[in-house]
Each structure stands twice: as C-alpha cells, then as structure tokens.
Amino acid sequence: MDNFIKQYPYWSLTIIVLVAAFLWLVLAPWPPELAASWGRKQIFLNALLGGITLGALYFLVAAGFTLIFGLMRIVNLAHGSLFLIGGYLGYEIATASGSWLLAFPVVFIVVGLIGLLMQRFIFSKMEGEELRQTLVSIGLSIVFADLMLWWWGGQSYSILAPQFLQGPMELPLVSNFNAATGAVTWLRYPSVRIWILIAAIVIGIAMWLVLNRTALGTLIRAGVDDREMLAASGVRIQLVFLTVFGFGAGLAGIAGIIGATFQSLSPGEDTRFLLASLVVVIVGGMGSIVGAALGALIIGVAEQMGFVYAPTYSVVFTFLIMAAVLAFRPQGLLGMRR
Amino acid sequence: MSVADHIPRLADRAEQRMWFERIPTRWWVVGLILLFLPVVANNFWLFQVMGWTFILGMIGLSLMFLAGYGGMVSLLQMSIAGMAGYMVAILGPSGVLNVSLGLSWWIVLPAAFLIAALFATIAGALAVRTEGIYTIMITLAIAAAFFYFTRQNYSVFNGYSGFNLVLPPQLFGVNWRDPVAFYYLTLASATLCYFAVVYIERSPFGLALQGVRDNPRRMAALGFHVTAHRVAAYALASIFASAGGILLVWQNAQIAPGTIGISSAIDILVVAVVGGMRRPLGPFIGAFIYVLLQVFSADILGFFGFSVDRFKLIIGIGFLAIVLFSPDGVLGLWDRWRAQLAARNAATTGDGA
Numbered sequence A: 001m002d003n004f005i006k007q008y009p010y011w012s013l014t015i016i017v018l019v020a021a022f023l024w025l026v027l028a029p030w031p032p033e034l035a036a037s038w039g040r041k042q043i044f045l046n047a048l049l050g051g052i053t054l055g056a057l058y059f060l061v062a063a064g065f066t067l068i069f070g071l072m073r074i075v076n077l078a079h080g081s082l083f084l085i086g087g088y089l090g091y092e093i094a095t096a097s098g099s100w101l102l103a104f105p106v107v108f109i110v111v112g113l114i115g116l117l118m119q120r121f122i123f124s125k126m127e128g129e130e131l132r133q134t135l136v137s138i139g140l141s142i143v144f145a146d147l148m149l150w151w152w153g154g155q156s157y158s159i160l161a162p163q164f165l166q167g168p169m170e171l172p173l174v175s176n177f178n179a180a181t182g183a184v185t186w187l188r189y190p191s192v193r194i195w196i197l198i199a200a201i202v203i204g205i206a207m208w209l210v211l212n213r214t215a216l217g218t219l220i221r222a223g224v225d226d227r228e229m230l231a232a233s234g235v236r237i238q239l240v241f242l243t244v245f246g247f248g249a250g251l252a253g254i255a256g257i258i259g260a261t262f263q264s265l266s267p268g269e270d271t272r273f274l275l276a277s278l279v280v281v282i283v284g285g286m287g288s289i290v291g292a293a294l295g296a297l298i299i300g301v302a303e304q305m306g307f308v309y310a311p312t313y314s315v316v317f318t319f320l321i322m323a324a325v326l327a328f329r330p331q332g333l334l335g336m337r338r
Numbered sequence B: 001m002s003v004a005d006h007i008p009r010l011a012d013r014a015e016q017r018m019w020f021e022r023i024p025t026r027w028w029v030v031g032l033i034l035l036f037l038p039v040v041a042n043n044f045w046l047f048q049v050m051g052w053t054f055i056l057g058m059i060g061l062s063l064m065f066l067a068g069y070g071g072m073v074s075l076l077q078m079s080i081a082g083m084a085g086y087m088v089a090i091l092g093p094s095g096v097l098n099v100s101l102g103l104s105w106w107i108v109l110p111a112a113f114l115i116a117a118l119f120a121t122i123a124g125a126l127a128v129r130t131e132g133i134y135t136i137m138i139t140l141a142i143a144a145a146f147f148y149f150t151r152q153n154y155s156v157f158n159g160y161s162g163f164n165l166v167l168p169p170q171l172f173g174v175n176w177r178d179p180v181a182f183y184y185l186t187l188a189s190a191t192l193c194y195f196a197v198v199y200i201e202r203s204p205f206g207l208a209l210q211g212v213r214d215n216p217r218r219m220a221a222l223g224f225h226v227t228a229h230r231v232a233a234y235a236l237a238s239i240f241a242s243a244g245g246i247l248l249v250w251q252n253a254q255i256a257p258g259t260i261g262i263s264s265a266i267d268i269l270v271v272a273v274v275g276g277m278r279r280p281l282g283p284f285i286g287a288f289i290y291v292l293l294q295v296f297s298a299d300i301l302g303f304f305g306f307s308v309d310r311f312k313l314i315i316g317i318g319f320l321a322i323v324l325f326s327p328d329g330v331l332g333l334w335d336r337w338r339a340q341l342a343a344r345n346a347a348t349t350g351d352g353a
Helices: A001-007 A007-026 A034-039 A041-074 A077-095 A100-121 A129-151 A191-213 A217-225 A227-231 A237-262 A269-284 A287-311 A311-328 B004-017 B025-040 B042-068 B076-092 B105-127 B133-152 B177-204 B204-215 B216-221 B226-252 B262-275 B281-303 B309-324 B329-349
Strands: A168-177 A186-192
Touching: A001 A007, A001 B329, A007 A227, A041 A186, A041 A191, A041 A237, A041 A269, A077 A100, A077 A269, A077 B004, A100 A237, A129 A269, A129 B133, A129 B262, A129 B309, A168 A191, A168 A217, A186 A191, A186 A269, A186 B133, A186 B216, A191 A237, A191 A269, A191 A287, A191 B226, A217 A227, A217 A237, A227 A237, A227 A311, A237 A269, A269 A311, A269 B133, A269 B262, A287 A311, A311 B133, A311 B204, B025 B042, B042 B076, B042 B177, B042 B204, B042 B262, B042 B281, B042 B309, B076 B105, B076 B226, B076 B262, B105 B133, B105 B226, B133 B262, B177 B226, B177 B281, B204 B216, B204 B226, B204 B262, B216 B226, B262 B281, B262 B309, B262 B329, B281 B309, B281 B329
Parallel strands: none
Antiparallel strands: A168 A186
C-alpha cells in the first residue's frame, strides 16, 4: 500500500478522490441541483445495488467457469446450459416439494453429476486438445439447449422466493432527506436480492479459503500453475479435475436457481449467462477467483448503470470495458501472464 | 480408384502436360455438373438449396481461412458478413425509407466491402491480443455485442425489425434474384473465393501465415511481424465473408439482428468443422450437408416420428459425432477411407506405396 502510493502518487490521488466522490454519492443526501441533472438519488442507488446483486449472480456462474478454465484449460461453452438446467430443475423441485431451500443441495448434486459425467466421459478423453474440447462443448450446448426446449418449452419460468425472503428490507442508506422537516427516508430494497448478495460473498470467501488454506486448494493451485509437474509428483490429477469440474458445474446449477428467483428462465438465457461469464473472466483475468469477483462486479454495475442512464447503449458499455481491458491488459485485470 | 492408382506413376510426367490436363477428372465432373445444374434442377433447388449452400460456404470459407491457415478460430465471421449485408441495406435502397440512403450500386458495394473490412480489422486487432482458445471466447463476445447493438440501435441499424426489400441491382438488364441468375451469381462468387483462397495458400503471405500458425516465436525470430500477419488475415478473410453476407441479404431480400445472432455465428463454425477445416473445399461440403439437413429435416424427422422442431438436435448430435470421431470433418473421413483403400490395394497387389 505504502509502496504503491510512493510509486504512483498521482494515480493514488486520483483513486482516493474517485473513491471519496463515490462514497459521497452513496452516503450523503443529494443536493437538489445534482438530483435535477442526474435524476433522484433513489434511482442511482437502485441501479447501483441492482448492479452489485447482478454481479453476485454473474460471479456464481463465472467462478465455476474460470476455475475449470484455469485448471483444465477447457473453455466450457456448455457452462450456460448447466446454469439453465440448474434453474429448470430448481423450478421443478421447488414447485413439487414446496421448499425453495431443498432445491439448492439437490440441484448442486444433480448438475454437479452432469459435470462429472461430461469431464469423465468426454473431456478427459481428449486432454490437451483444447480446440476440440471447446468444439465438443459447443456441440453439447446445442444438444442441451434443444433438449431443454423440448422438455420445458418456450415459455418463461420463475421461482417464487420463500416467505421469509419476500418483501423489501430497509438498508442504512439515505434515499431521501427532507431539509424542512429533518425526516430521513432510508432506502428500501428487495430482501431476497440482499440475501443472495450475502450468500455469494460467503461462497466467494469460502472458495478463497478452500483454495488458499486447505490441502485440496494447494493441489488445485499447483495444478493451475503446472499440471504436468503435479501429475508427475504422484497426485491423481484426474480426481482433482473431476472435483473441480463437478464443483464448478454444481455452482452454475445453483446460480440457475438464483437467476430463476430474481429474474426468469427461458430458452436463450443459457447464451446470455455464458456470454456474461465470458466477459467477466476476460475482464477479471482467466483462472482467478478474485478476478472473477472483480470482473462480475464491474460488468454487473456497468450493465445496470447503462440500463438506467443510457438504455440504447448499455451493451456497448460492457463491450467497451472488455475492449479496453483487452487493449491495455490482455491477460485481464488480475490474470497472470503465462 | 483407378485415377488414384495412376497418380504416382504419372507424377513425373505431369510437368510436361498442359495445365488443364493436370486437373483430375473428378474436378471436371463436379465443375460440369455445377455448370449445367440449371438444366435439370428446379428453382427451389437452385435458389434455396444451392444458393444458400454457396453463401454459407463462402462465410464458412472465411472461417476456414483464418482457422486452417492462421490457427485462429473466429466466431466473428457471421458478424462481418452481417456488417457487409447491413451496409448494403443502409447505403443502398431498401423498404425502410427513413434510414436507407438509396445510393447506387457502384458506391454501395465497394463501401460495404470496405466498411466490413474495417470492422474485421479492428475486431481482429482486438482478438489477436490473445491466442488459441481465448480467441473463440473473445470473438464470441464481440459477435454478441454486435448482435445486441444492432438490435438496440434504431438510428442506423433500424433495431429489431432490420431492413426489408433489399434487392440486388438490375445490372445488365438481368433480374439477379431470378433463380437461374442467382444460382450463377453465387456459383461464380463462390468459385472466385475458392480459387482466391487456393492462390493465397501458396502465396508468400499464405506461407508466412501458416508459419505463424505453426510457430509464432520462430517466425518472429525470422523477422516476420506476427501480429500484422494475423490482423491482415482477418482483413483478407473479411472479403469472403462480406461477399457471402451481401449475397445472403439479396437472397432473403431482408436483414435483421436474427440473421447475425449467436446461433448463426455458431452455425458457421458447425459448417466449417463438419466439412473440414484443413482445405478450402471443406466449408462448401459442410454447408451442403447443413442446408440439406435444414431443408429436408421436416421429412427426415417425420419419417422417424419426431416433431419438426428437433432440427437443432440433429445438427448438434451430428456436430458432436463429427468432432468426437473425425476432427478433420467429412473431408478427413474421405481421406482416411482413401488411405485405407490404397493400403488394401497395395497389400493385394504387392505394390509398395
């Protein structure tokens, strides 16, 4: 930290000013002039929170994608299909059993199992042929997409959040301040989204802890750095691969339930979330969990902000961020050059 | 089979023969069939099946050029074709009068090729910042961004509905959308593109590009500008894609974001992979198979008692089978079959190959 400030004094100053301005925008009540040109503060806060919660969802999808990519060098373009399968299965389980929470472990296991089968019977047969693995995953995504269209049809599904998560909750953020009466209105926001954000943060921290503090995490990190050496030192690397693939797939499945809860599911959502995770890992850096979190946050917020303040060009924002990252830091913000 | 047997023995005499004598008989047969197809085939076959095959083949050819010679699997080619098609619709006459400029064809066509080439160069320059499988991810993301952009932008791309009534110019008094005329137009364009790729493959640039594919570091050490070669390959490939895109707009008489969607981009990859990405002939064979499946899927599926909507399932499973069992596509299967046959012949006649 000190080193950074000493090395780049002007950059540090800019960053500090920007962070301060951002905090002021979030925490302080807006003066009327600002509200006149930018719209009400509530809109800004809603867009920001919407972006952060969307980023949480993107993170859940992209974390598995980036982990699989980092360890096995497989660009699994069927990852979006796993998301959609998870969402549909979650819908079936939640409506059949009436329990939203039960859907999570079941979907994690079932979709994780699909991932295990894919890795065991298809991808492991063509190890090292990266292009072929990618093509196979494209073929799988076409087949999955059509099977799901066959079974669940073209209409959209959404899962109802359970009773204790419905309705709004009050956040300690000022949404409006009446100078005359001194009354403060706090921001109200759907509680299910806040809880999903918290869950994503918990999952993210747990993944980070597993990766950095356990024996399994050591194996995975060693595999990311040099899988030949890891295999040569006697580790049964296929088991590590299977674990990671199953876990990543299961995570995508869980993200499917969450996606179905706060948005909806329909054919085509698989491509949307595949693309989101592609952009997230390109921006954040491939193979890095922290990078995926950062990328998901940036892309989610940019998408929602663009959606609110410049609806026509919201896609272009996302794309421009990606292009800028590619142009100046092709390995991604937190990616490592190999 | 007899032709194949004689090729090695005739090889040393080949130099003394005229150039047209050196073309194998099979090529003559294919060429004659294609030239005289309008005599026997009906309009549906000429316009829908063959016209579409040549168009898809050309767009697939641009992917094959990048992937086969440059080692860059780009999912961008459909977007480039779409950009050229959109330019024809925007600059030339169309049914959307408040957007289309209605310029005449000799401005529109060069401008469409140029703008598409510019788009390809910029996107290619971004894509070549990374290597290998990353290229697929980045080009897919760019293609998706372009798709969503055309769908949301109304001032230039006319948003969701796109452009209709985009007709080819009445050049030389011929209605180029007439099935026979359109067939010959697509056939001529496809043939031109095919031979252009065959020529580039053997040109110094093509050889350097293949060198870059096989070993970029060595080529860089030899003094070749690796990035420039790759970006130039994107620009060159855009010509074939643009030709296909413009013909596609003329064939459908319309273009909309759906034409350049993500599934279309993946269809081009399917076409190129199924045909085989090693040789320029591959995409055309892949396109023919794809079009036949698409056009006759209703009959095939009905025969097996499935609903017509399962066309994508057939395509997906076929694609998976090809990738799993014959990574070189149908042409790879053909080569392997020929090699087996030759080996068996050599074994029975005792003729060392």
